[in-house]
């Protein structure tokens with residue numbers, strides 16, 4: 545369990561010798577608690593203190609890496625139950641199941657669709673992470689389907705097999721790509737252990753009950769297998785959410801090392817809408833990986849959007865660089881709109897301007913990532929700030945007119961801005977959706 549600064553201070557020599565680079569042991573302890581320095585900086589720690597501090601600095605949920613290179617997926621290393629306490633660190637991996645009873649052409653076609661599931665939203669690239677090959681036929685077909693998938697995607701791979709011999713063969717064939725091994729039954733722990741030890745690939749541990757999972761991870765850890773992902777098998781959604789929540793709670797709040805691993809949830813629902821909703825539920829709480837069968841773009845986009853919202857830092861709003869953005873072939877006669885540098889505000893305005901095909905400028909004012917009304921209430925988006933941004937971005941050199949369009953929600957500042965800037969201030973629509981018709985009428 546993480547120690548507080550004062551707990552850590554009690555373990556330090558308290559000589560204030562400054563060799564760690566801090567004026568006092570207390571200052572060093574506070575930084576250690578924030579994890580901004582390493583314990584190695586203090587050369588005078590007693591062996592007991594070192595053991596205690598090292599144990600407390602281990603993440604309560606182990607970081608697990610699946611795949612290699614640029615597209616590798618890292619999950620786990622989470623430290624809190626609720627995202628208002630601290631950012632969730634490693635976004636849930638989203639993957640798609642392909643069964644090996646499909647023809648080769650159908651597998652290639654599915655992979656071609658999955659490989660294209662990449663989107664841009666509020667300035668961020670959203671990508672899916674995994675392709676899971678699931679065994680339905682014999683071991684030869686499973687290995688062949690695995691090889692086909694390896695040749696046709698850069699995404700990380702999950703090997704789902706009910707037959708340990710087939711799993712071993714496919715794991716050896718895909719070993720260089722560090723796939724996640726997902727035995728569908730966990731009856732023969734000796735066989736599974738051998739495959740994981742030999743290939744050094746991360747392993748899904750399966751059991752219906754959390755207690756059994758805990759016993760299995762303890763046994764596997766004794767055998768030196770520590771890269772684990774937990775699965776409590778197929779269950780009704782409410783039961784699965786209960787399991788995912790309990791595992792996270794026991795790892796974080798009760799420091800149960802045997803459950804300190806990320807989790808996986810497999811959705812098996814023939815209705816694509818229900819399948820997506822179920823996957824969304826597990827992304828929200830607390831799956832490290834979610835696997836679904838459907839790979840339609842709308843399914844991926846809705847899950848990626850949800851994931852993006854959950855895994856952003858709630859204390860740091862997504863923001864863009866505050867500056868003057870030309871949209872389309874903007875010229876000196878183009879309208880000039882102003883908004884904040886909150887990503888969602890900017891990209892919503894930008895999307896509407898682009899959609900109406902009227903080249904324009906958007907002046908994004910530095911409001912520390914706050915949206916229009918919040919920034920206005922916090923005095924980060926007022927006449928003074930907008931005037932300062934106009935000067936800094938030299939808007940008078942970009943356009944030959946002297947008209948600026950402000951969001952309708954802050955119409956109240958129009959007189960003030962007009963006085964301060966000497967520009968004509970036009971009050972725009974309250975909602976971005978009104979921008980196209982507003983700009984067309986303005987022309």
Ligand code: SF4
Pocket residue numbers: 556557558559560561562563564565566567568569572585586587588
């Ligand atoms: S090096 Fe160790 S003993 Fe010296 S001030 Fe830093 S924490 Fe204290």
